[in-house]
Amino acid sequence: MRFGILGGTQVWGDDGTPVPVGGPARRALLTLLLIRPGDTVPADRLAQGAGPDGAPSAHALQSQVSRLRAALAGAAVIERTGAGYRLLADPDDVDAGRFERLAAEGREALREGDAEGAVTALRAALRLWRGPALADLAEVEQGRAAAVRLEELRLTALEDRIEAELVLGEHRCAVPELRELAGRYPLRERVSALLMRALYADGGHAEALLVFEQVRRHLAEELGADPSAELMSLHQELLAVDRTPAPAAPPAPLTAFVGRSGEIAEVAALLRVARLVTLTGPGGVGKTRLAAEVAAAADDEVCFVELAPLRDPRVLAQTVLAALGLRERGLHAVDGVGQGALDRLTAALSGRTLLLVLDNCEHLVEAAAVLSARLLTTGPGLRVLATSREPLGVIGEHLHPVRPLDDGAAVELFTDRARAVRRAFVPDREAVRRVCAALDNLPLAIELAAARLRTLSLEELTGRLRDRLGVAARGSRTADTRHRTLRSVVAWSWDLLDPAEQQAARRFSVFAAGATTDTACRVCATDEDVLAALADKSLLERTADRYRMLATIRAYAAERLCEAGEESDTRASHARALLGLLRTTEPLLRGPGQLRRLDDLSAERPELLAAVRRAVGAGDWRTVLELLGAASTYLWIRGAAGAFAAQAAAVLDALGDDVPDGLGEEYALCVLLAASGPDGRQAWQRHREAAGRALAAAWSGTDAGRWPAGLLPWMMQHASDLGAPAAHALVSAQRDRPDRWTRAAAHYVAAFGPLGEGDFCAGEQGLRTAAREFRALGERWGAALALDALAGLAAARGAHAEAAALLDEALGLAEELGALEDCADLLVNRGDLTVTTDPDAARADYVRAAEYARRAGSEPTLAAARRGFADIALLDGDTATAREWYARALDGLDPHRVKGIGSRVRALAGLARIAQADGDAEGAASRYREAAESAALPGRALPESLRLLGLPEALVEAVSGRASAAPS
Known part of the structure; x- marks a missing residue:
């Protein structure tokens, strides 16, 4: 018989059949006896728990015990012992006893490092619970302490699990x-x-830090205590985590590296004396693998950029930026004004020690050469390792020809790959040497041939290759001849595929960089078994959950796709699959899984570039608009819109103001994307009115648009535009939409209306609503924007502690998004809060801001950090140093960049103070006048404009009061 007290008291027979035990009093009596089976429970305690209405009655107790014995029918013994009763049962027959045993086993397994065993035991323990412990003793004092103890054990077991x-x-x-x-x-x-x-493990670094602040506040308010040492240690550990985006690492090797160990050292030695080394050689000779091995062995930081998927040289700089983990622009920037991608990349690498690997440059030789030359000229700590079938032709380039393997290495490679498919393979070295010689000792050809030993004997393989190639061995060969050999081997391997495998392989050639299993199956009209078979035969490579095809094989497969007449249909299938993925993922980008989804879509970025380029080339404007619209949320949050500006502009050139039916919102987003490029201002001026009408129609009345994230860049693009009131009204009107993100974005935008009118209370309330909604969603982009604005308002009213807390939270979010430029800006703002009260803390913030700005390649935010250094020097009385820093800051502060106006005003005011100290009253007044002109907003009084910039009141008074003293 088994008993249950973890919930309502229950009894089951050995066959699992429930055994009725009677009413509440009898169940309470049984519960008291089961709390510690085998232990005697005093009669008076049992009487208090089981008597009528809890009244102590010996007669009632005896009666209930007798009835309980009858209900149990002798399957469990209740004995009278001295002054009480006991129930004789094994503790494991009671669910509470089994729970305690399993929970203890799970805890011990966890302590010993057996997490799987711990999970198994603890899940089994927790499944025993059916409700509150000792539910039938809820009103009985005797059971409360035992119930509290069991509930505490339950919570501990839950934590352990x-x-x-x-x-x-x-x-x-x-x-x-x-x-x-x-x-x-x-x-x-x-x-x-x-x-x-x-x-933290799920990418929520800032959220984890916020949890600490919440529990710290609760402990202080409720208990007057500080967090424990363990929790403080965890908090410090999270604070110390470097959230700087990491550059792309070399591809992980799938097989052993055979035959070129000496070349790794040779190329590494060459890179120590030459800053540009190009590995040259025919396709399939192993250039990429050698470059990856050299990079993996390098002591310096490495960024590995795969250029094979790239076909548009105009986005080469953006591709390298993305590989470095850097954004093209900050969270606030949406247009192409300011630094271009190449300028940002140049600045980011100018002070960095890094090995940049540009893999597969042959189809972009001119662009790769221009980029390499510029980066090497401005970055003394940079070295470039390129792979290409031809030299880049840059002055100072050192070439390292990658030749086929020698005979011994070729045999070793063949044997290694053969044993991967046939473990018992025993090589006939002479026969293997002849096979490898027939393959010109080309690594890729050897791998393709060796993979066939799964179904062919070595003799059969030799005969088929001899028939195909027409030779048994070769002497000296030219690169062109080797290329024909490799092509023949690819064709031979292809011919051995069955029809389903050939179809999947040729359709896979539409992928620019690779695909997940699900996407590959959909586009290739195949299944996982076929893909696995192609990988077994070395026609595909698999890493994690993605498949990829080597460029040499992809080129051959693409020819077969064209010959089969399937190119158009397969490209359409590729675009549809990508569009489906984007549409499914877009809502998830506006929620707690944002970082994971951003990473998922970053892996698909080469596919998006390829699909958009093909659709533009085919004049399929609807597909281009649909793809760009669905991708726009990802592009804005990731700061990657500029990479698609040229393609978006091409669409607009073709369509003009003729908005396709049903795609008005996508058309408006296309205009925004075009405006993010270097020539974006012209595109914006030409198409903004048509885009405005289209967007208004999409979001009018009860209708809601498909891509709400576009509302924020729409408003940002209008920040200094004549159409700002209409844009503000359109976005603000969405505050009652059912979609929570849309409401939050609308509250954020709407807050700037009252702020512009001087109603700071109403504006702050709107921003708080937006921040609360974004936080509840776990969304970082909108939350960071709202928190930044709130911090500025708090600083303006002198609430520096509140402003610092808001900036800390925004900083964590910006770090998670890899928005280093915004991190630098937030750190400068935080330094400004403490520069007069705690200069050391401010200096630390300015230093960290400068590091972030340099890494991001952001000259404007680096200039803002320099302005902070100048402020500290001025406070120290070092006017010469301050003057130098202010001058350098002004050189880099864009007067048209809204986020930099505050620093520009501070720099000019600082120079004015220096002029005053030098007795130059006229110069001081002139500088104050410049500061006033920089801060002036249309229709706003100067003090109001200065306060809107979040400047402290002392600076507001100084600039407002003294600017008028400048001569007109």
Whole structure:
């Protein structure tokens, strides 16, 4: 017989059949006896728990015991012992006993590092619970202490289980449960610590830090206590994490590197004396693999840029930026004004020690040469390793020809790959040498041939290759002849595929860089077994959940696709699959899984570029508009819109103001994307009215647009435009939409109306609403924008502690988005809060801001940090240093960049103070006048304009009061 007290008291027979035990009094009596089976429970305690209305009655107790014995029918013994009763049962026959045993086993397994065993035991323990512990003793005092103890053990077991799941990498599933637990137990520090760890593991660094602030505040308010040492240590660990985006690493090797170990050292030595080294040779000779091995062995930081998928040389700089993990623009910037991608890239690499690998340059030789020359000229710590079938032709370039393997290495490679498909393969070295010689000792050809030993014997393979190639061995060969050999081997391997494999392989050639299994199956009209078979035969490579095809094989497969007449249909299928992915993912970009989804779409960026380029080439404007519209949210949040500006402009050139039916919103987003390019201002001026009408129609009345994230860049683009009132009204009108992100964005935009009119209270309320909504969604882009604006308002009214807390939160969000330029800007703002009260803290913020700005290649934010250095020097009385820093800052501060106006005003005011100190009253007044002109906003009084910039009141008074003293 089994008993249950973890919930309502239950009894089951050995066959699992429920056994009725009677009413509430009898169940309460049984519960008291089961709390510690085998232990005697005093009669008076049993009587208090089981008597009528809780009244102590010996007679009632005896009666209930007798009835309980009858109900149990002798399957369990209740004995009278001295002054009480006991129920004889094994603790494991009671669910509470089994729970405690399993929970202890799980905890011990976790302590010993067996996370899987811990999860198994703890899940089994927690499944025993059916409700509150000792539910039939809820009104009985005797059971409360035992129930509290069991509930505490339950919560501890739950924490242990979640901790074990985090060890196993199940952080995504744990976050919702931990959020709910943290809400129920806000003072339970272990729950908060687990939530912080889970959020961090899921990319929520800023959210994890916010959880710490919340629990710290709860502890202070409720208990007057500080967080524990363990929680403080976790907080410090998270603060110390470097959130700087990492450059793309060399591709992980799938097989052993055979035959070129000496060349790794040779190329590395060459890179120590030459800053540009190009590995040259025919396709399939192993240039990429050698470059990857050299990069993996390098001591310096490495960025590996795969150029094979790229076909448009105009976006080469953006491609390298993306590989470096850098954005083209900050969270606030949406137009092409200011630094272009090449300027930003040049600035980002100018002070960095880095090995930049440009792989597969042959189809972009001229663009790669121009880029390499410029980067090497401005970046003394930069070295470039290129792979190409021909030299780049740059002065100072050193060439390292990559030749076929020698005979011994070729045999070793063949044997290694053969054993991968036939473990018992015993090579006949002479026969293998002849095969490799027939293949010109080309690594790719050898791998393709060796993969066929799964189904062919070595003798059969030799005969088929001899028939195909017409030779058994070769002597010295030219690169062109080797190329024909490789092509023949690819064709031979292709001919051995069955029809389904050939179809999948030729259709796979439409992928620019690769595909997930699901997407590949959809586009190639195939299944996982066929893809796996192609990988087994070395026609595809598989890493993680993605497949890719080597450029040499892809070129051959593309020819077969064209010959089969399937090119148009396959490209359309590729575009449809990508469009479906974008449409499905876009809403998720505006929620808590934002970072993960951004990474997913970043892997698809080469496919998006390829699909858009093909659709533009085919004049398929509807497909281009649909793709750009669906991708726009990703492009804005990731700061990658500029890479698609030229293609968007091409669409507008073809369409003019003729908006396709049903695609008005996509047309408006296309105009915004075109405006993000270097020639974007002209595109914006030409098409903004048509775009405005189209967007208004999409978001009018009860209708809601498909891509709400476009509302923010629409408003930002109008920030200094004559159409700003209409844009502001359109976006503000969306505050009652059912979509939460749309409401948040509308509140954010609407707040700037009252702010512009001087109603700071109403404006701040709108921003707080926006921040609250964005936070609730777990969305970082909108939240960072709202928090930044709120911090400026708090600083303007002197609430520096509040402003610093808001900036800290915004900084964490910007770091997670890789928005280093915005991080630098936020750090400068935080330094400005403390520059007069804590110069050391301010200096640290300015230094960190400068580091972020340099890494991002952002001259304007670097100039703002320099202005901060000048402020500190002026406070120290070092006017000469301050003057120099102010001058350098002004050189880099764009007077048209809204985010830089505040720093420009501060720099000019600082120079005015220096002039005053030098006794130059006229010069001081002139500088104040310049500051006033920089800050002036149309229709606003000067003090109001200065306050809108978030400047402190002392500076507002100084600029407002003294600018008038300048001679007219």
